[in-house]
Amino acid sequence: MNYEEMLDFVKKTLEETNGIKSSNPLHKFRNRFDHAKRVYEWCKIIHMDLECDVDVLYTAAIFHDVGRGISQENHAHIGAKIFLNYARGHNFNSDFTKKVYDLIDNHSDKSNITNPNSSNELVLLLEADLLDEEGALGIAWDLMALGAMDNVTYYDANDALRHAKHILKQDYMVTPRAKAIWEHKKKLVLEFTSDLTQDLFLEE
Numbered sequence: 454m455n456y457e458e459m460l461d462f463v464k465k466t467l468e469e470t471n472g473i474k475s476s477n478p479l480h481k482f483r484n485r486f487d488h489a490k491r492v493y494e495w496c497k498i499i500h501m502d503l504e505c506d507v508d509v510l511y512t513a514a515i516f517h518d519v520g521r522g523i524s525q526e527n528h529a530h531i532g533a534k535i536f537l538n539y540a541r542g543h544n545f546n547s548d549f550t551k552k553v554y555d556l557i558d559n560h561s562d563k564s565n566i567t568n569p570n571s572s573n574e575l576v577l578l579l580e581a582d583l584l585d586e587e588g589a590l591g592i593a594w595d596l597m598a599l600g601a602m603d604n605v606t607y608y609d610a611n612d613a614l615r616h617a618k619h620i621l622k623q624d625y626m627v628t629p630r631a632k633a634i635w636e637h638k639k640k641l642v643l644e645f646t647s648d649l650t651q652d653l654f655l656e657e
Contacts, residue, residue: 472522588638
């Protein structure tokens, strides 16, 4: 499989549909193509815990958000259709195409991660998607969004870490490698937010 060609296609499609950047003025730092590349990289790290078809998994990771520029709410289904057209143009076999199509089409429903009927590839794709922009990147997200506002202070930063902190109450991961990474991210967020609170002398 030519993953570089797929990545180039996804980047071009997102650019043509104005899907690269977030429409939220506070989130202009987010790049959906970069997100797709990182999800692809996470898949490489965690896939060894489950028997899977890596070509199916990697292809779905690359294409999973390609529909974002056309529709936010229905991006998974639209992205699956975009992939289908790409697959037909590249003469991918029907079984491979259907598996990748189904992964893209179902990746927005995070409850599939614990569904016993979910394929190993879908579980891994969901884990990889959830791992991105958490931990250190989750902290960066909140602080960069805050930095887009005027007249902010360190105390505002302490209050702004809502996105980063949500990980502390969530345990999505099911495979050992993903669980270990998730726990590391949680520890980092907990230590950072605790230290920030102490440095601002906000603890009673």
